[in-house]
Amino acid sequence: MIIVKDLVKNYVDDGTVTAALAGVTFTINDGEFVAIMGPSGSGKSTLLNVLSFLDRPTSGEYSFNGKEIEELNDQDLARVRNKQMGFVFQSFNLLSRATVYDNVEMPLLYEAGIPVSKRKALVEKAIASVGLTEKIAAEAGSLSGGQKQRVAIARALVNSPAVIFADEPTGNLDSASGAQVMQILSDLHRAGHTVILVTHETYTAEFSNRIIRLRDGRLESDAPVAKQRDGAGQFFK
């Protein structure tokens, strides 16, 4: 469970303070599929960075599965990211000269005590779950955009995380590949994973069951997807 209360994140540049998040409060229960939306500069990427332990808030409270962020040091944060979080990025962030196998294996390398045979089984299972078994030995750089994002999803899955953070996962994909990626994320949600998606595309947000909208660092709305449609079933912008 994710509990956020009065979350503030300020950036200071040359003495000028910019509030990226100006007091955000919400709760995300286990197993939810939440889309965070908002215009550029609304603070959605900052929120994702804080939620995924990549950054610390300036003030406010953040509890991830019972762990308060302010009580954890950098090493603890890294450990939580490694064991309980998975990441899917807009630009894939794969090691292009490494194989699909090596890319997917990466999070397991930082988890001590996994025997090689178990690691191999976990990697092969994750790659199979995104339908790329035949590409397991291929260089990541040689894959199509859709395939690369599927590899990134396999990497996010390999350590069976409680939460998957996806930052504009379809931003660099054509619509067919984007749909395929969203379908995989949707399947993961159905399998019990919490999925937190940052997007500015209403099409991808529709795969979620709840949308949090930000504007100028503040919560603009927080409602189930069903309540964000008009009478004709069209999405509110």
Added chain:
Amino acid sequence: MRTFLTMLGIIIGITSVILLMSLGQSAQDYILAQVQGIGSNLIIINPTASSSSSKFQPPSAVLGVIIKTLRDNDIAALKREPAISAVAAEVRGISRAVYGNNDTAVTYVGVNTDFITAVNITTSRGVWFDQNDIDSLNHVALIGKNVAKNLFGSADPIGKSIRIKNLPFQVIGLLSTNKGSLFAGDLSDVVIMPSSVAQKQLQGIDYYSVFIVKYNDRYDLNFVKSRITEVLMTDHGITDPNKADFQISTQDDLLSILGNITSILSIFLTSIAAISLVVGGIGIMNIMLVSVIERTKEIGLRKAVGATNSDIRLQFLCESVILTFFGGAIGIALGAGLSYLAYVVVNKFGGIVWSFALPLNAVLLAVIVSSFIGLVFGIYPAGKAAKKNPIEALHYE
């Protein structure tokens, strides 16, 4: 390719270090063989300027002082000692040897008959001269292979007459090996003749430049040295040992001095080569810094998926050490290969017996030093990588 170029500095440095240490060891082995090759149980007596406080001093000729104290009466006195079995004496000079229209530069060495028994010089053909030749001032000579080749070509020199300082010498033998060359010089260019002829007719002197004393095994070395000192001091009328006009040294002394000289030279040259290792290390650091910048996104990704700062630091340090380790391994192989090449070339074309030596300590040193350089010069880039902010790194373009 870039990896290879990164390693190049280390490869060159380690190659130089291995090559120099290997050649240094070969040189020591060579010198050892030369000293041992002159025979065993030998003591060398050099004339030297008196009243020196140091244990070893250079022969008087080196100081530009001509000491005329080593004479036939000294030989006779020394040979009366039961511990001494032979007293080899030599006098040498440089001249040109002529045969017909051919001439060549030679070192002529006048020796007594004891020289032949005390010092291991052998002939490939012909015979040695005897005491009668020395007493009768017979103009006979044994010549080295270069002298034979330069004067006679492929013709047989035995029985023919060459001229040195306008005196005719009948060639009675050909010198076969380089053994004993510590005293005779490079035997290839040497003419050996009766000492009396070299002294009286070529140089107009009656003293020798060095004695080589062979003593019996059953006597203690220090006892023999003390006897030699006493005999020569009595013979030279000297009472104060500090004013002795000769210096006694043994094969061990020679080996020690020559070993020290080659060791110091090896260390000096190896130290110079080691500078290139530092340059190589700086190259490694430079490339690692570039690599850290190029791989910023990767660093951000690794941190996002759970790598701690220590994990990132360790990764870059390992990469740096692996680079220099393999650079070192290639350098060892290249250095050893070049040293072996030198061994082949020197033996084939140099005319001396040169051994191939690859000291284990040089190999271990190269491995340790190259890895250490990777560690030292990898610390700064690894630290920079570890300190990268994961968010900034992930969004780095």
